[in-house]
Amino acid sequence: MAMSEDTESANKPANPRGLPLQSGFAVEPADNRTGYRAFKAGSFGFRRDGYFAHITWPNGRHQLAVDVFLRALMRDVAWGFFYGTVNFDTVFGTTNYYGEVEMFAGATNESFIRSGTAFIERFKADELMRIFKEMIGDWTNQGYDPFAAPMETGAPWGTKNGDNDDAVGRKRVTAKRMVGLPGDTPLRSDASGYPVNRMFADVPQDEPDVYAEPGFEHEVSAYNLFAYLSRSDVTWNPSVCSVVKESLFCPTSEEFILPVEHGNDRPEWFVQLTDEIIWTTKDRDTGAFRAQVVCKAGDVCVMPADVRHQGFSDKRSMLLVWENGSPKIPELIRSGKAPNVPVTF
């Protein structure tokens, strides 16, 4: 669930639907009653009120509870549209073509597809991202953090009440080689503003015993990954912690519900490090239910490239998301040169 910084292909983005790029964007003045701004991207319109985010498009409309919308929008922004499709719910979402993005209503919903009412437009990724960032900034009130678990933050409801730019502007952690190496992503500590989470108070904070010979201090290196994760201040937001070429270990701490149904464009592996997550999987293209996967500490499973998945974690848990960041994979899968499931037996 984490993007490599160099994932965007230098080649022209794939455009399997042959859609033209939209270029019309607008930010409306703040509404007199609610205080929130409205936004336009292509033919899509976005408006929020006290409880809901409202989305419109020619001949269609949809609404989501605003907490659901903000948590999903936050991940789409933080992850740079991510790998494949980010379904905010069963109707609205985005699909990343790495440089360009499709935004859709109903494109991954069987009823919309059958009735021919799905609506899709295509945008340059950086232009749509600019609007999304303005939206998450304007629609997030003081005291509400869309990255946080519901029990750890305030409520998003009501009319415009300040902002929380520090929370929505967090930078995703992306180690270049390994957390803790000189010049790489630093360890977390109380002093650096990362206290141990209330649900991980029992996680040992000891560090490995490292005995480096003189001259090798920069390479004889280790750190406590579990302690590092116990101090994560966000949920469902993988950070790159170790890198072998395009193999990215992206562990994260999870509590409550993955805010999106993620329809990856490549197989995605989950390694459950502690506690338990229940995954629901659905058909990537239609949303039809396919399976329930219960992962306990030590369990490993893959999400095939043709499903969308959503996780549920009651007790905050540690999950290692393992990604292959190669930009070649989506086209290999689309062209049938790579399987949806990485191993058959």
Next chain:
Amino acid sequence: MSEYSTQFGAIDAYERGGVSVIADSPKNYLFSNMFDVAARSQPYVRVAVAKNFEYVIEVARAEGTSGWFTCAHDEFVTCLDYSCEVHLVKLDDPDSVVDPESEGAHALAELPPGRKMGRIVLRRGHMALLPVGAAYRFEAASPATLMIQTIDGPVTAHKWAEFCQS
């Protein structure tokens, strides 16, 4: 005292979840458990539990002293339950030991010339760099579970049917 208790697993104490299908095959999820793999493996057999094109995650049962390994790229090892020690040696001429274009770990019949880099004692949740150009071996007084981020190579064992839910 916290009201929450974090559930870890260990080679001698683990509980598996599983896949319940609605309209699918459990084999599509390649579901296994790392502690189960380690518990039922011989020491230092590096079993692939996850594979994504050329990349793999291997699980090994640490017990006693391993042979020496080396690799033409970085690898990372995480100890998942008990203690394991990693010994590192900087090879004088790593390209003569393994092809620098090769992928995955290679087992060495003997330790080539090099200089001691140091050692690391890992416990539950600790991750260590196994740097390119080094040889390394593991030591564990009692069984422990190792997870290794690497590339499919000559020592990677593929036993999917043995460990995955079908």
